[in-house]
Each structure stands twice: as C-alpha cells, then as structure tokens.
Amino acid sequence: MAGRVTRFAPSPTGPLHLGHAFSALTVWQRAGSGTALLRIEDIDRGRCRPEWEAQIFDDLHWLGLDWPRPVMRQSTRGAAYRDALERLGELGLTYPCRCSRADIRAALSAPQEGVSLGPDGIIYPGTCRGRRVEEAGPDEAIRLDMARAQAMVGRCGFHETGPLEGWHEADDLAATVGDLVLARRGFGTSYHLAVVVDDAAQGVTEVVRGEDLFEATAAHVLLQRLLGLPTPDYHHHRLIRDEAGKRLAKREDSRAIAKYRAEGITPREIRAMVGF
Structure with a gap:
C-alpha cells in the first residue's frame, strides 16, 4: 500500500452517521502507509453549513483519524469545473x-x-x-x-x-x-x-x-x-444499513456519531458496531 492515495469526501449537510464512520475507517485502512485525504464536497451551498463541517472534523478526530492540510473544498474549485465543462x-x-x-x-x-x-x-x-x-x-x-x-x-x-x-x-x-x-x-x-x-x-x-x-x-x-x-483503482465497500435493511441517511440522527459520543460510546465500540 506504500504510496497509495485515498480520500474521504463528505458533504457538510448534516451529521456524520455510522455509515460515514465505516467509510472513513475503510479509507484510512486502505491508505495504509500512503496518504488518506479529507475533501469537503460543499457544492450545494444552500444545504451546507459551517457547523456541520466543524462537526465532521471533530468526529473524525474522535475516531482517531488525521489528514494533510489544507483541506480541499469544492466551493473553491469553480474555475476547474468550468474548464472541464468547456472542454x-x-x-x-x-x-x-x-x-x-x-x-x-x-x-x-x-x-x-x-x-x-x-x-x-x-x-x-x-x-x-x-x-x-x-x-x-x-x-x-x-x-x-x-x-x-x-x-x-x-x-x-x-x-x-x-x-x-x-x-x-x-x-x-x-x-x-x-x-x-x-x-x-x-x-x-x-x-x-x-x-x-x-x-x-x-x-x-x-x-x-x-x-x-x-x-x-x-x-x-x-x-x-x-x-x-488518469483513472485510479476503485474500491466499493458494503453499506451500513438499519434493522430493516435500509441504507443509512443523514436524516438518521439516531445513528449520528455525535449522538453516540454524547451517550458515552467509545471509538472502539463504534468500530465494533460497524463490523470494523
């Protein structure tokens, strides 16, 4: 895995939930001795909030994850997207x-x-x-x-x-x-x-x-x-689902990492909950 570059790219439109925790942990595991990046996908300016972005950083740090700075934000990348669209x-x-x-x-x-x-x-x-x-x-x-x-x-x-x-x-x-x-x-x-x-x-x-x-x-x-x-390799991981088999969404506040933290759950217990 030496030299591998992976990324976790959440949108700050709500709290991270157990599915995000599993995805982030998979990203850092796949990076191995390489680099795991954090990218903020905030093109939806109407729904993105600074407080949700701050919560993303806080939750990931709590899980024991770190990343290089500065963090890329899509909201600053308009010129690159326009160039690609024009091409x-x-x-x-x-x-x-x-x-x-x-x-x-x-x-x-x-x-x-x-x-x-x-x-x-x-x-x-x-x-x-x-x-x-x-x-x-x-x-x-x-x-x-x-x-x-x-x-x-x-x-x-x-x-x-x-x-x-x-x-x-x-x-x-x-x-x-x-x-x-x-x-x-x-x-x-x-x-x-x-x-x-x-x-x-x-x-x-x-x-x-x-x-x-x-x-x-x-x-x-x-x-x-x-x-x-260039075309990278791809790793599509399983999804974390609720008891009914439905994929978790950000509206599932009951599954939010911040809620588990407030209840005294540990990062190790979160890892166990998602089968990691």
Missing part, C-alpha cells in the same frame, strides 16, 4: 436541459416509453438532446450526450479492489446510466463532474466509496478519458 462542450458532447424531475416523469409516463433506473434515479429520456449549449438559459442544467461520448472513447473499464474485485467494463452507458447532469442549476457543476476533476487534482490512486456508486464508476472513467485524466 466537453468543445468536443460537442454537452447540451442544455430545461426539464424538471416532474417533466421527466411525465415524459416517461407515455405507453411507448419504458422506465429504467440509473445512478441518479430515472434515466433521462433525452427530451432536450440536440439543443445547443448556446441556447442554455440561466436556470438550465447541462447534460452529457452519453451515446455520442461513448462512441468517441469506446468501452470504459476500471480495476475494482473491493468485494467485486477484478476488471469491470461497460459498453452501453447510454442505456445503463443515461445522459448525466454535468452542471446543475445554481451549482456550476455536479457530483459526477466534480469528483472526477478533484480526484485527478489530488492525485488519488484508489477511490474508496460505497457500493451504491458502483454503477456510476464506468461513467466517471468515461469522463476521465474525455478530459485526459
């Missing part, structure tokens, strides 16, 4: 989208249309595909024309070091992922674009994250190839 536009791979979630659901309610799910939920039916970026209004999203992008780069594969260890390829991302949003209204970017640009900027050699993002990874590899960025 994809120059390749003729982007288009503006005015559709709301309700519009997409309505378009897919027609009898001839099937509903398929991808990493972001319902796969976009392509209503706005073919529009030019120059036509974009101030409140419109920018999407990637996935079929055209994959025709440019071909099959996209990555090396998985997690439970599904091995080489994984995808040859029809238009059907399984769809036209990803690259820039959302008011954000200037999206998770998919920002994470690819930031991992490259930080020299991440192994991306450690939950198995819920496995289906998005081949699309991230496609973006890396389009932008001329």
Whole structure:
C-alpha cells in the first residue's frame, strides 16, 4: 500500500452517521502507509453549513483519524469545473436541459416509453438532446450526450479492489446510466463532474466509496478519458444499513456519531458496531 492515495469526501449537510464512520475507517485502512485525504464536497451551498463541517472534523478526530492540510473544498474549485465543462462542450458532447424531475416523469409516463433506473434515479429520456449549449438559459442544467461520448472513447473499464474485485467494463452507458447532469442549476457543476476533476487534482490512486456508486464508476472513467485524466483503482465497500435493511441517511440522527459520543460510546465500540 506504500504510496497509495485515498480520500474521504463528505458533504457538510448534516451529521456524520455510522455509515460515514465505516467509510472513513475503510479509507484510512486502505491508505495504509500512503496518504488518506479529507475533501469537503460543499457544492450545494444552500444545504451546507459551517457547523456541520466543524462537526465532521471533530468526529473524525474522535475516531482517531488525521489528514494533510489544507483541506480541499469544492466551493473553491469553480474555475476547474468550468474548464472541464468547456472542454466537453468543445468536443460537442454537452447540451442544455430545461426539464424538471416532474417533466421527466411525465415524459416517461407515455405507453411507448419504458422506465429504467440509473445512478441518479430515472434515466433521462433525452427530451432536450440536440439543443445547443448556446441556447442554455440561466436556470438550465447541462447534460452529457452519453451515446455520442461513448462512441468517441469506446468501452470504459476500471480495476475494482473491493468485494467485486477484478476488471469491470461497460459498453452501453447510454442505456445503463443515461445522459448525466454535468452542471446543475445554481451549482456550476455536479457530483459526477466534480469528483472526477478533484480526484485527478489530488492525485488519488484508489477511490474508496460505497457500493451504491458502483454503477456510476464506468461513467466517471468515461469522463476521465474525455478530459485526459488518469483513472485510479476503485474500491466499493458494503453499506451500513438499519434493522430493516435500509441504507443509512443523514436524516438518521439516531445513528449520528455525535449522538453516540454524547451517550458515552467509545471509538472502539463504534468500530465494533460497524463490523470494523
């Protein structure tokens, strides 16, 4: 593991819970004698709060974790995201989208249309595909024309070091992922674009994250190839779930690390609780 660079990249939109603890501990374990980075994914300025960011630092320190300074924050990376978006536009791979979630659901309610799910939920039916970026209004999203992008780069594969260890390829991302949003209204970017640009900027050699993002990874590899960025290894870990088998979310305050701390639970007990 010498020289490996991993990262933990939470969003300061609520308290860290047991799932975050498991993910962070996995990141630092995978780093070994290399480097584990902390990145703050705060592009959603409407939901991110300084107090939640401070709580992230406090909880991670309490778990016995440390990281290099300064910490990268997505809120300071707008220029890098704009450059990447412009590059994809120059390749003729982007288009503006005015559709709301309700519009997409309505378009897919027609009898001839099937509903398929991808990493972001319902796969976009392509209503706005073919529009030019120059036509974009101030409140419109920018999407990637996935079929055209994959025709440019071909099959996209990555090396998985997690439970599904091995080489994984995808040859029809238009059907399984769809036209990803690259820039959302008011954000200037999206998770998919920002994470690819930031991992490259930080020299991440192994991306450690939950198995819920496995289906998005081949699309991230496609973006890396389009932008001329290196492709790291990927490690998709299991998710921590509640008694009903549901994945934990930030609204699960009863599972918040801070709540366990207030009750006198120790870091060692937290590790045991998540099977670490």
